Amino acid sequence: MTMRQNHLSDDRLIDICLDRASDRHDTAVAPTESEERHLRSCAPCEERWTRLARLLADVREVAAAQADAHFTPDRLARQRARVLQRIDHEARHGRVLAFPAALGHVPTFTSRPRMRWVAAAAAAGLFIGVAAEHVTHWMPGRRVQPAAVANTVDVRPDALQLATAPLSEEEFLGRIELAAEGAASAALRPLDDLTPRVWEVAAR
Amino acid sequence: MSRTTSRRTLARAAARPAQAPPAGRDSAVAAEIKALVLAGKREAARDRFAEIVAVHQRRATRIAYQYLRDVHDVDEAVQDAFVKVFAHITNYREDLPFDVWFTRILVNGCLDLRKARARRLRWVLPAPADGAPPEPVAPQPSPEERLLASECGRRIAAAVDQLPERQRTVFTLCQIAEQSTSEVSRTLGLREATVRVHLFRAVRKLRTLLEHES
Numbered sequence: 001m002t003m004r005q006n007h008l009s010d011d012r013l014i015d016i017c018l019d020r021a022s023d024r025h026d027t028a029v030a031p032t033e034s035e036e037r038h039l040r041s042c043a044p045c046e047e048r049w050t051r052l053a054r055l056l057a058d059v060r061e062v063a064a065a066q067a068d069a070h071f072t073p074d075r076l077a078r079q080r081a082r083v084l085q086r087i088d089h090e091a092r093h094g095r096v097l098a099f100p101a102a103l104g105h106v107p108t109f110t111s112r113p114r115m116r117w118v119a120a121a122a123a124a125g126l127f128i129g130v131a132a133e134h135v136t137h138w139m140p141g142r143r144v145q146p147a148a149v150a151n152t153v154d155v156r157p158d159a160l161q162l163a164t165a166p167l168s169e170e171e172f173l174g175r176i177e178l179a180a181e182g183a184a185s186a187a188l189r190p191l192d193d194l195t196p197r198v199w200e201v202a203a204r
Numbered sequence: 205m206s207r208t209t210s211r212r213t214l215a216r217a218a219a220r221p222a223q224a225p226p227a228g229r230d231s232a233v234a235a236e237i238k239a240l241v242l243a244g245k246r247e248a249a250r251d252r253f254a255e256i257v258a259v260h261q262r263r264a265t266r267i268a269y270q271y272l273r274d275v276h277d278v279d280e281a282v283q284d285a286f287v288k289v290f291a292h293i294t295n296y297r298e299d300l301p302f303d304v305w306f307t308r309i310l311v312n313g314c315l316d317l318r319k320a321r322a323r324r325l326r327w328v329l330p331a332p333a334d335g336a337p338p339e340p341v342a343p344q345p346s347p348e349e350r351l352l353a354s355e356c357g358r359r360i361a362a363a364v365d366q367l368p369e370r371q372r373t374v375f376t377l378c379q380i381a382e383q384s385t386s387e388v389s390r391t392l393g394l395r396e397a398t399v400r401v402h403l404f405r406a407v408r409k410l411r412t413l414l415e416h417e418s
Binding site: 010011014015017018052055056058059060062063064065066067068070071076079080082083084086087088090091 | 250253254257258261262265266268269270275279282283286287290291356357360363364376380400403404407410411414
């Protein structure tokens with residue numbers, strides 16, 4: 001018994017209140033006969049119970065009113081229309097095209113022995129080619145020295161600088177101007193005339 | 205009114221939903237929609253689905269509002285839930301009440317939206333309040349708006365917002381969505397005893413918060 005000084009405890013009152021609100025009464029929390037009797041006869045306990053039940057009713061009422069204040073019947077109607085519109089939209093765009101059922105006979109690799117022989121011959125040819133290249137590469141007379149390779153590459157200092165040195169903004173824009181004046185870019189000239197220059201935009 | 209009558213009235217008010225859809229009817233309609241979709245009669249299924257939307261819409265917005273507290277997010281969550289339900293209606297199991305299935309989809313959607321909103325707030329600065337578009341409201345304050353604006357309404361909303369997530373979910377579904385503890389246990393995949401414990405703790409905390417403030 002969870003009585004304290006003959007009165008029901010707060011926790012017990014909550015238990016009973018929730019049990020009464022529930023559709024399935026739990027024998028573990030349902031009020032005993034003596035508790036029922038006490039609730040009927042004790043004015044302070046009944047007052048506390050009433051306050052608790054009213055609190056729950058108020059919370060529910062306020063929660064419903066908050067949502068209902070924003071969602072007026074008009075807004076709900078619009079929401080309903082939007083839901084149905086989305087369902088229609090998804091039905092149109094989510095349609096799956098039927099995969100062609102009556103496909104002709106698709107030749108499979110395993111169904112044709114001749115195809116298997118061709119594939120095997122191609123694989124063997126590839127293997128022999130790779131092996132032959134490997135053998136000739138490591139033969140003494142055919143071996144290419146790394147230095148010889150290095151000498152064949154034309155390394156121009158200005159080209160190297162072009163690729164590595166960071167360009168200043170002036171140089172970069174100058175090169176664009178040069179490229180734009182070339183004969184190959186004549187077709188782009190009308191487009192270029194339409195495009196505002198940076199200094200024009202900055203001057204505004 | 206005698207004390208006993210008053211107590212019984214309150215108990216009934218706490219127990220019975222005010223605008224709950226008729227039990228079983230929507231499940232039968234959902235089963236019918238499923239059959240129509242499977243038979244390729246999508247137009248007819250859509251028309252029947254409009255009935256289900258009309259029945260559950262009000263309740264769905266109330267549930268979503270408890271999670272999101274933002275009209276646009278609520279609108280999005282409710283729409284998404286209905287569209288998702290229709291898209292997956294062929295997966296609907298007739299042994300499960302439609303209400304439970306729909307609420308589960310809605311609650312999951314609301315939780316996802318809340319997570320997305322938290323992520324958005326973490327990375328994106330909120331827009332200045334004066335630049336935000338005004339919320340469309342009814343021209344005259346309705347009784348609901350007056351209640352919302354009242355101090356009592358604000359205190360209650362603030363107290364519910366302070367509940368831990370699980371307690372808030374259980375409380376919302378039991379008290380605001382007016383589901384029974386057995387329905388909530390099926391919606392959330394929890395044992396019924398666990399639902400009762402969360403509900404008990406939520407009520408105790410709310411009581412402490414609200415009585416302490418008053």
